[in-house]
Amino acid sequence: MANALKKKINVKQSNELTEAAYHLSLKAKRVLWLCLMQTYFTDEDESANPVFTVAVSDYEDIFNVTRNQASRDVKEGVFELSRSSIIFYPKSGRHDVIARPWLTEAGGRSSKGLWEIEFNHKVLPYLYVLGNQFTTYSLRDCGSLKNPRTVRLYESLCQFRSSQIWVTSHDWLSERFMLPDSQKANLAELKRTFLEPALRQINDKTPLSVSYQAESSGKLIFNIHQKQ
Template sequence: MHDAQIYKANALVEASYRLSIYEQRVILACISKVRRDEPLTDQKLYRVSAQEIADMSGTQIGTAYQNLKAASERLFERRVSLHASPNGDGKVKVRLTRWVQTIEYDEGGGAVSLRFGTDMVPYLSQLTEQFTRYALADIAKMTSAHAVRLYELLAQWRGAGERSVSIEWLREAFQLENRYSNIRDFKRWVIEPAVKQVNEYSPLWCKWSQRKTGRRVSHLTFTFGEKAKTIPPKARQAKTKGKAGEVSQNSSEALYGIPRTVIESKARPGEGYEDTALRLLSEAKQQSKG
């Protein structure tokens, strides 16, 4: 599953639903197995094992086995509210549907097989436009379901480098209902952990700011881009050797692909390593646009 790709209609990326991180892993692992060279039907079963989940997420097989069973039982009840049609053609015909129509749990084999709901098929297959693609590995190590959703929303606008959304819309998309109604709680328990995991585990760097309408915080703006590519260790060692053949102490350390020595030289007073790295990436992106 190392090179597995996820394809989703943008309408599904922006749909309103709530899945736990374990349910996300099962659904996304199965989506990654949808063949691009053949039509998806609502009759095909997609199987994912606890071992596959453990391998992709870096968790213990016992933990994966236990969570796989619990997630498979809940998935059957999970609903999704869609607000647009796949490929953007015509009016939406589906408002409220389910992810799957069948779940089969193989206790002896430690695996689950699922059959996608009939209404979900067009949002996962035969996508010609208005879809989002990313690697399963991009989100595999995340432990926050909100981080997975945020990454998808950023990946959808990957070339733009910025996305502004209303808090009301984001709360609806994440199906938070009455949870984290206080803006401080919303930022502390939803946004900050999600952004942290996007920065830590995905190929994107991200930072965010808030915007007010009157005296109320109404929108969040996410600025993001591709992380700088790191230099392979052997090449880096060859370039940084001193006269005595020793490697500089800081040369092997980098944050978001930026060498620590560069971060230290560019840091502003009171600015931390991560803040400096994100600022430099943002500045580099703005310069490339100009």
């Protein structure tokens, strides 16, 4: 993947994955990104391979950390993914909420700095995006964001770049971002300790310029603009 990485460091993420409920640490999220990057270069007529190879050297190069740090981060990120589940909210079918484990198996070759990660086959369709319901963004644009929930907010905002407005709710953010109880219970606390610091980071470090309004009803309205 190294040659591809030099050309373009983009992630293509399905809207279902963006809207799912999960909370991963930054290390695990970065490992997931390294897998999503590989689907970006997949042709639509290729079959979806459940096994992804994650190289410590790619993590080191993209996220600008030492080799030792990259090795530790990838290992911890892979182990976290192996323990974690993701919750989907399908718009049709028998269930309106489904929980699935991310991985089937993960194996590492320490001497080569490589991990082979096999995703749950029921999660796989959300990783390989072959339709038009997806969002593309660059890791160069958001790689400096250090808080995993700020990253998730950025991904959600990117989904609505073309319309320039995203209307959501306190309850939706609480559920999908798995926010702590203090932020779930109190909109003012959510604004003070999550939304406002997160938007300062996004406005400072990414190509987006975002403002928002919070209504007493719990509705949140984000105005999204691309910086010139």
